[in-house]
Amino acid sequence: MSSLTHKDTPPADGYVTEDGRTIGGVMMEMKHITLRFGGVVAIQDISFDIREGEIRAIIGPNGAGKSSMLNVMSGFYVPSEGEVWFRGRKRPPMKPFQVAQQGLARTFQNIALFKGMSTLDNIMTGRVTLMKTGLLSQAIWWGKAQHEESEHREKVEEIIDFLEIQAIRKTPVGRLPYGLQKRVELGRALAAEPKLLLLDEPMAGMNVEEKEDMSRFILDVNDEFGTTIALIEHDMGVVMDLSDRVVVMDYGKKIGDGTPDEVRNNKAVIDAYLGVAHD
Amino acid sequence: MADQKAASDALVSIPALLARNVEEHGAKAAYREKEYGIWQSWTWEEAARQIEDLALGFLSLGINRGDFVAIIGRNRPYLYWAMVAAQSVGAVPVPLYQDANAEEMAYVLGHCGARFVVVDDQEQVDKVIEVQDQLHQFEHLVYLDPRGMRKYDHSHLHQYSHIQAIGRAAYDEFNPSLERRLGEITYDTTCVMLYTSGTTGKPKGVVLSNRNVIETSRSSAEFDHLTADEEVLAYLPMAWVGDFIFSVGQAYWTGFCVNCPESADTMMTDLREIGPTYYFAPPRFFETQLTSVMIRMEDAGRFKKWLFHHYMAIARKVGPAILDGKPVSAMDRVRYALGNLFVYGPLKNTLGLSRVRVGYTAGEAIGPEIFEFYRSLGINLKQLYGQTEATVFITQQPDGEVRADTVGIPSPGVEVEIRDNGEVYYRSPGVFEEYYKNPESTADTKDAEGWVATGDAGFFEEGSGHLRIIDRAKDVGKMADGRLFAPKYVENKLKFYPNILEAVVFGAGREMCTAFINIDLTAVGNWAERNNIAYASYQELAAHPEVYATVQKHVEEVNESVAQDEMLSGCQIHRFLILHKELDADDGELTRTRKVRRRIIEEKYADLITALYDGSKEIFTETEVTYEDGRKGSISATLEIRDVKVLPTSQRMAAQ
Numbered sequence: 001m002s003s004l005t006h007k008d009t010p011p012a013d014g015y016v017t018e019d020g021r022t023i024g025g026v027m028m029e030m031k032h033i034t035l036r037f038g039g040v041v042a043i044q045d046i047s048f049d050i051r052e053g054e055i056r057a058i059i060g061p062n063g064a065g066k067s068s069m070l071n072v073m074s075g076f077y078v079p080s081e082g083e084v085w086f087r088g089r090k091r092p093p094m095k096p097f098q099v100a101q102q103g104l105a106r107t108f109q110n111i112a113l114f115k116g117m118s119t120l121d122n123i124m125t126g127r128v129t130l131m132k133t134g135l136l137s138q139a140i141w142w143g144k145a146q147h148e149e150s151e152h153r154e155k156v157e158e159i160i161d162f163l164e165i166q167a168i169r170k171t172p173v174g175r176l177p178y179g180l181q182k183r184v185e186l187g188r189a190l191a192a193e194p195k196l197l198l199l200d201e202p203m204a205g206m207n208v209e210e211k212e213d214m215s216r217f218i219l220d221v222n223d224e225f226g227t228t229i230a231l232i233e234h235d236m237g238v239v240m241d242l243s244d245r246v247v248v249m250d251y252g253k254k255i256g257d258g259t260p261d262e263v264r265n266n267k268a269v270i271d272a273y274l275g276v277a278h279d
Numbered sequence: 280m281a282d283q284k285a286a287s288d289a290l291v292s293i294p295a296l297l298a299r300n301v302e303e304h305g306a307k308a309a310y311r312e313k314e315y316g317i318w319q320s321w322t323w324e325e326a327a328r329q330i331e332d333l334a335l336g337f338l339s340l341g342i343n344r345g346d347f348v349a350i351i352g353r354n355r356p357y358l359y360w361a362m363v364a365a366q367s368v369g370a371v372p373v374p375l376y377q378d379a380n381a382e383e384m385a386y387v388l389g390h391c392g393a394r395f396v397v398v399d400d401q402e403q404v405d406k407v408i409e410v411q412d413q414l415h416q417f418e419h420l421v422y423l424d425p426r427g428m429r430k431y432d433h434s435h436l437h438q439y440s441h442i443q444a445i446g447r448a449a450y451d452e453f454n455p456s457l458e459r460r461l462g463e464i465t466y467d468t469t470c471v472m473l474y475t476s477g478t479t480g481k482p483k484g485v486v487l488s489n490r491n492v493i494e495t496s497r498s499s500a501e502f503d504h505l506t507a508d509e510e511v512l513a514y515l516p517m518a519w520v521g522d523f524i525f526s527v528g529q530a531y532w533t534g535f536c537v538n539c540p541e542s543a544d545t546m547m548t549d550l551r552e553i554g555p556t557y558y559f560a561p562p563r564f565f566e567t568q569l570t571s572v573m574i575r576m577e578d579a580g581r582f583k584k585w586l587f588h589h590y591m592a593i594a595r596k597v598g599p600a601i602l603d604g605k606p607v608s609a610m611d612r613v614r615y616a617l618g619n620l621f622v623y624g625p626l627k628n629t630l631g632l633s634r635v636r637v638g639y640t641a642g643e644a645i646g647p648e649i650f651e652f653y654r655s656l657g658i659n660l661k662q663l664y665g666q667t668e669a670t671v672f673i674t675q676q677p678d679g680e681v682r683a684d685t686v687g688i689p690s691p692g693v694e695v696e697i698r699d700n701g702e703v704y705y706r707s708p709g710v711f712e713e714y715y716k717n718p719e720s721t722a723d724t725k726d727a728e729g730w731v732a733t734g735d736a737g738f739f740e741e742g743s744g745h746l747r748i749i750d751r752a753k754d755v756g757k758m759a760d761g762r763l764f765a766p767k768y769v770e771n772k773l774k775f776y777p778n779i780l781e782a783v784v785f786g787a788g789r790e791m792c793t794a795f796i797n798i799d800l801t802a803v804g805n806w807a808e809r810n811n812i813a814y815a816s817y818q819e820l821a822a823h824p825e826v827y828a829t830v831q832k833h834v835e836e837v838n839e840s841v842a843q844d845e846m847l848s849g850c851q852i853h854r855f856l857i858l859h860k861e862l863d864a865d866d867g868e869l870t871r872t873r874k875v876r877r878r879i880i881e882e883k884y885a886d887l888i889t890a891l892y893d894g895s896k897e898i899f900t901e902t903e904v905t906y907e908d909g910r911k912g913s914i915s916a917t918l919e920i921r922d923v924k925v926l927p928t929s930q931r932m933a934a935q
Contacts (some may be wrong), residue, residue, distance in 0.1 A: 020430065120316075156313035162426070167544030169316060213909075220427055 014051060017244050018263070024052025026085075027228055028073065028196060033082035035068055040070040044252045045082070050196065055089065055222055058231045059237045060249035061272060070200050073230065074106050075099035087195075090180060100129050103195035107185045109204060111231075115174030119184050122173050123159055126191025127152045159187050163217060163231055165240045179210035186217065190225070197221065199231035201256065215242055236273070240264065248272070292464040295328075296531035299386045301327045304534045310356035310460055321356060324536065325664060329357075331457070333364035333439070337395070337447030338453040340419050340437075344369035344460065345474065351375045351384070351407075352399025354513040354539045357423050357439060357766035359527060361397040366470065369460045370395070373484070374517040376749060376871045378864070379402065380909055382456055385410035387474050391484055392416035396760050397439070400424040404431070413575045419591070445668070466490045471527075472874060475667050476870035482732040485520075485667045485714035494708035495670040496528035498691040502675065503637045504590040509535035509557040512636070514546050519872065520667040521641070527558055528670075550631035558638045561874065562645035565660075567801070568630060569649050572720035574805045582829065590618035591655070598623075598655030599673050603679045623656045630656050639663050642872065643768075644748075646775030647683035654681065662686050666732055668724065670709030674746045685745035695746065700735040723850060736765075754877065761850030764792070768852045769841060770875075776833045776881045777802040778826075781862050783875055785888055791853040793891040795884070796830055797821075802831075818916055821857045830857060834923050844924035851925045856865045856892050856898075858884075859916035865905045890920060914918075 016025045028050040035043040042065045047164045050056045062077045071077040071193050072084065075094045084091045086102060094102075105126070113122050131152065133139070137145040145232050151226060160166055163183050166237050167253040168176060169170065173184055189197055215238060239246060240260040248256035248263055263269055289298055300309065300323045309323040321329065334532045343346075346366040350372055352358050355466040362372035373391050375384060377399070388396065396407055396415050404422050408431075411417055422428060446453070470492045474482040489557055500503075513565035515524040526537045535557070540549035597611045607615075626632045638653070640661040645662065653660045663675035664686035673695065676687035689695045693707035698834050706729045714720045724733045736755045737748040749755065750767040758764045766784040769792070773782040780799040786792035798821050807814055807823070838851040864870040867879050883902070889928065901915040 107461075154315065161315060166316070166540065167542045167548070223429065224426060 006030035009131075014053075019054065021223075021244075023054050026050070027054075027087060029070075029085040029232075030073070030190045031083045031085065033069070033072055033079045033084070035065075035072060035077060036096070036150035042077070043072070044061065046187060046247075046252075046254045047082075048247050048251070048257055050228060050230055052202075052228055053222070053226055054228055055218070056228075057245045057246045058230065058232050058249060059234075059236065059239050059246055063251075064269060065252040066249055067176070067200060069205045070106070070198055070230070070232055074104060074198055079170075085095040100141065100192060103193075104198065105189040105192040105196075106198035107189050107200060107202060108183070109200040111178075111181045111185055113181060113185055114172045115186070116172055117251045118170050118172055119176070119187070120156060120160070120170065121170050122184055122185045123156045124152065126188035127155065129192060145185060155193075156191055159190050162190075162220070163187050179213075182214065190221065190227075193225075196228045196230065199229065201232055201234060203233055203235055211238060214278055218242060232278050250266065280328065288810070290493065291466045292366060292646070293470065293492070293527060293531050294461055294464065295365050296331065296364060296493075297323070297327055300531065300534045307507065307534070308536045309534075310359070310537050310539070311553075312356050312539040313552075318538075318552070318733050322729035326331065326356070326360065329443070330360045330364045332443035332446045332650075333360055334367040334457055335449060335453045336444075337364060337368050337446070339449050339818075340395070340442070340457055342368050342370055342395060344463075346370040347372045347393040348372050348394040348395040348396060348397060349375055349388055349391070349518065350397045351379075351403045352377050352397075352517070353543060354515075354522070354526070355423065356401060356537070356539055357516060358397065358399065359513075361421075361439075362471065362527065366464070367461055368457065369463060369468075371469045371472055373474070374523070375474065376476075376516050376518040376920050380865065381406045381409045385413050387482060387484075390834075391472060394418045397421045397422065398423070399483065401427040404428065404436070416538075422701070428808050439608075442753065450544070451482050464489065464504065465558070466493075469712070471523055472668055473518060474522065476872045476874070481791055483717055483720055485776055486712040486715050487520075487670055487866050488712050490522070491670045491709050492528045492709060494692065495672055496524060496532040498526070498735060499675075500529050500533050501675070502691055503557075504584045505529060505533045505535065505557060505637070507534035509533065510553055511535065511537055511557050511559075511635075512546075512550055512553050512555045513537050513539050514543075514550075515559065515561075516871070520671055521559060521665075524671045525557075547631065551629070552631075554631060554634040556634045556636045558632070560638075560640060561642045562631045562640050563643070563644065564638060564643075565649050565653060566774075566777070566896060569652055570799065570802050572626070572630075573777065574802065577805070577809065581694065587622055590622040591652075593618050593653035594623060595651060598657060602654055602657055602659060603681065607696075612857075619657070626655055627658065632656075635659065637661070641665060642684075644771040645683065646771075647777065650683040663690075664746065668711045669705060669707060670711070672709060673703075673707075675734065678747075680743070680745070682745070685743070687739060687746065688744055689746075692867075696730075700752065701738065701749075701755070702821075703733040703735050703737045703746070703748070704730045705733065706730045722799065723909065739930060757785055757793075758849050759788055759790040760849075762777060763846055764850060766792075766877075767846055768847060769794075769837065772837045772840060773781075773798070776807075777834060778829060779876065781864075781869075783880055784794065784850070784889070785881070789892065791892075792850050793888070794852045794855040795880070796834075796855055796888070798826060798830065798857060798858045800861070817861060817916065822857060822916070822919065825859060827919060831921055831923060832889075833878045838923065839926055848926075852923055853925055854920055854922050856887065856891065856918045856920045859906060859918060860902060861899070863904075865907060866903075887918065890918075896920060 002259055014022055016022055019228055025031040026049045033043055033046050033049050045197055046099050060066050060070055078093045131181060160169055166261040173181060178253050203214055222229055246263045248269045256266040305324040306322050308320045309326045311318050311320040311694055348357050348370050349360050365372040373824055375387055407420055419435055421437045421439055421442055422634050425438050466489050468489050470487050470489045471552045472484050472486050475486050494805040511525055515522045530537050540546045541619055574740045593614050597607050597615050600607050635658050638658055641663045661681050662675040665671040665673045673691035673693055675690050686798055694704045695706055710731055714760055734752050736746050736750055736752040737746055740747055755766045764786050769784045770782040773779050778799055779796055782795035783795040784792055800817055803820060803826060834852050834855055841851050842848045864871050868876055888901055897917055897919050899917045901910055902911050
């Protein structure tokens with residue numbers, strides 16, 4: 001079952017992708033992760049790594065444990081067994097905000113924005129971990145706090161420009177169509193200036209045009225800011241076009257890992273997707 | 280103004296006007312652009328410096344006199360500067376429509392043989408790279424927004440700011456050459472080349488000289504008493520002659536400020552923030568705006584609705600008269616002032632038109648009700664008639680003589696005459712030099728004495744001396760029995776209904792008229808929502824029986840109105856259908872300025888036209904559509920065809 005199609009590269013070395021991007025050494029490494037909820041085994045002994053500058057996808061059929069894996073990566077779940085290594089250090093159990101301070105940001109499968117707040121304010125909340133002035137001075141909004149806010153606003157405006165959402169800057173997020181809400185959520189994640197960006201089904205529920213836009217933005221984020229991206233996605237076409245390497249999960253186990261081409265030709269993967277009876 | 284007149288001998292080019300503006304209005308804002316949520320602005324001095332840097336940069340890339348510099352992108356100060364920088368080094372700017380697909384772009388770039396292309400962003404860069412193999416003279420591509428461009432091969436690709444930096448660094452080396460080239464510019468030097476959108480055939484490159492542009496800008500600015508304090512919003516395509524005259528010609532002549540919106544989507548917000556004093560918009564824009572106001576009023580509370588309708592009735596009654604300075608009773612003035620306080624003022628503010636002193640619309644006929652609506656609010660909206668070949672102005676309406684059905688009196692310096700076939704001809708200092716590399720078309724359009732055929736049929740109204748345009752001269756035809764056929768006249772009447780976005784009327788050489796209709800998805804969609812009618816797509820809504828019934832009512836009303844006109848009573852519509860897709864410029868059915876391309880539609884939908892005339896009740900059809908990214912697909916539908924009540928026409932007319 002664990003026949004890895006991916007040829008192992010030493011952790012410190014990088015590789016060059018087909019389209020000429022240079023990928024660095026290992027940024028995050030999942031070592032033998034197992035996650036149980038009582039008697040249910042959501043993830044069973046999975047190991048893989050994410051390298052600096054890479055777009056890494058996790059795919060698999062419904063209930064394969066993809067979102068659980070993302071939650072382990074984001075620090076929301078603590079694995080029952082196994083270790084998460086981030087930037088050369090083993091990560092102890094952490095609070096989500098501590099993980100965020102380490103340079104991780106994520107989006108959610110079911111959009112989790114503040115519906116009554118404007119696009120601008122929502123993205124601004126993404127910068128909360130980067131704000132240095134205290135609650136009191138922010139409340140009085142004088143001196144350093146005022147100066148700091150305009151600096152953050154500048155960053156947020158750059159993101160608004162980047163995602164081409166100027167027209168909805170002041171619109172309450174609840175009034176926006178789904179595709180745009182997804183884009184705002186990406187904006188909020190970007191506002192944290194993450195080193196590693198985790199995207200939970202960024203294309204779910206979108207039409208073709210919206211998917212194309214989103215793919216473009218994901219590639220641009222990776223290219224422009226050098227952000228490493230790990231994403232979960234259902235749409236095979238999108239994943240294969242977008243990512244450098246793909247992990248395939250099925251029933252909580254890893255059944256494939258490698259470049260899109262390697263994965264596409266992997267028998268176990270084909271079986272899982274086409275629903276061949278397991279013997 | 281007196282010294283301006285005296286100096287006008289030297290003011291023979293846009294760069295010369297720039298130098299004068301730096302002297303006279305140096306510290307005043309020349310350009311603004313909203314970026315990162317803030318209006319960034321440049322004074323005339325700063326703009327001049329930016330232009331100089333770019334011009335020097337062009338020289339360092341080896342630009343020659345007479346080279347063509349294509350400019351593609353949305354309205355941005357940087358791209359306007361690129362035009363002036365090109366002029367400064369003796370090159371000719373050629374702005375292109377930014378939504379043109381790669382194929383159209385290849386034609387224009389190849390036709391003028393552009394050596395330099397200046398573009399906005401990656402999207403445009405990709406299009407140019409896609410077609411560069413077809414272009415023999417193309418050498419350098421300059422882009423503004425570096426996003427996504429890092430991995431491109433930069434041997435012929437340059438970032439705008441880098442070119443400027445190189446130019447600045449090489450100031451000592453290239454400044455003498457820049458000075459020399461600036462000195463060589465004369466009144467006869469080509470100022471700009473603009474490609475006409477072309478309702479028929481390939482686009483033609485209209486060459487406009489400095490004389491054309493500056494004379495026209497001067498006389499039109501004087502006509503409307505434009506000053507250096509005007510604010511305009513530059514949001515219409517840069518490739519269109521109107522934008523060139525308003526945002527470059529008149530702006531440089533008078534020294535007013537050009538404001539560029541943040542993006543196409545934010546235009547309405549930006550309009551409100553800027554509050555232009557001098558404003559141009561095509562009729563379609565006013566229509567859309569009015570439709571959205573009306574839709575929102577439908578959703579408003581009862582009191583607000585009452586307030587709106589009550590005061591709008593007063594406005595319609597006395598508003599235009601007050602605007603024209605005609606006598607109005609004191610009581611009505613008081614009521615209008617109240618209305619202004621409660622309704623018109625806030626509404627104008629919402630529309631971003633509070634400060635408009637001079638507003639123009641042109642390009643198509645505007646619905647009289649739409650026109651009156653804006654006028655009654657106290658917005659000085661006027662009509663003008665023009666074309667690229669005339670450097671815009673042929674006729675325009677003076678203040679106080681504004682009506683919905685005319686296009687005004689000849690602009691200053693323009694002679695207009697109607698030839699025997701009813702076609703409008705004109706001669707003016709704005710008359711274009713030639714169509715580039717197309718002497719045949721030039722000769723067909725412009726005669727030896729400088730008279731230009733507009734291609735439009737029209738007549739001067741007795742009494743007022745105002746020009747009225749009926750239709751395109753070549754579209755005005757005869758029906759099978761010899762009655763006059765003027766499709767646009769009928770189409771315009773149809774399009775005045777908010778529910779109808781587009782109409783195409785057929786009937787030349789036939790015994791009766793028929794029509795294709797496009798519904799307006801915003802207006803009809805809102806109606807559907809309010810009446811709990813579910814629909815998934817344009818196609819589904821268009822085929823809805825109630826929508827058909829509404830449109831049929833509109834068509835019958837139009838027939839009644841057409842029947843009253845003795846000359847054109849033959850143009851009543853006997854049968855119509857609602858098209859299953861919106862007519863689109865990407866499919867070649869409309870021009871980029873959204874004018875109907877009759878020939879192409881006739882060819883493409885030949886099966887539907889046949890069905891309109893053979894008496895069938897419905898027709899199955901399949902149509903190819905082009906998506907924005909150039910891919911093709913097809914949609915199929917079964918369309919219903921309806922017969923419409925027609926009023927009897929007098930056979931007397933037919934006999935003539």
